[in-house]
Amino acid sequence: MQSKREKKIEWITKEHNIWNFVKPQFHAYTPPFRGLTLGNEKIKDEKKIVEILANFFENHFTEPDFNNKNVKHML
Helix, strand or coil, X not given: CHHHHHHHHHHHHCCCCHHHCCCHHHCCCCCCCCCEEECCEEECCHXXXXXXXXXXXXXXXXXXXCCCCCHHHHC
8 A cells, every 4th residue: 555655646746737636625616606695685686796895895905094092003
């Protein structure tokens, strides 16, 4: 068993694709997108999804507000 495993590893290291041997969960895979779930509601309308995601990322990447009362912001 050990020599068989060593031969297999040697074969893999000679520029052969390791993805032939790893478990399927390591393969690149994107699950199908079926919509957004907000609470109990499932949104499938593409325009609404784009609007919700755009608002989220615009808010997420805005410049932070400087608070001069916060000691950590003063450093």
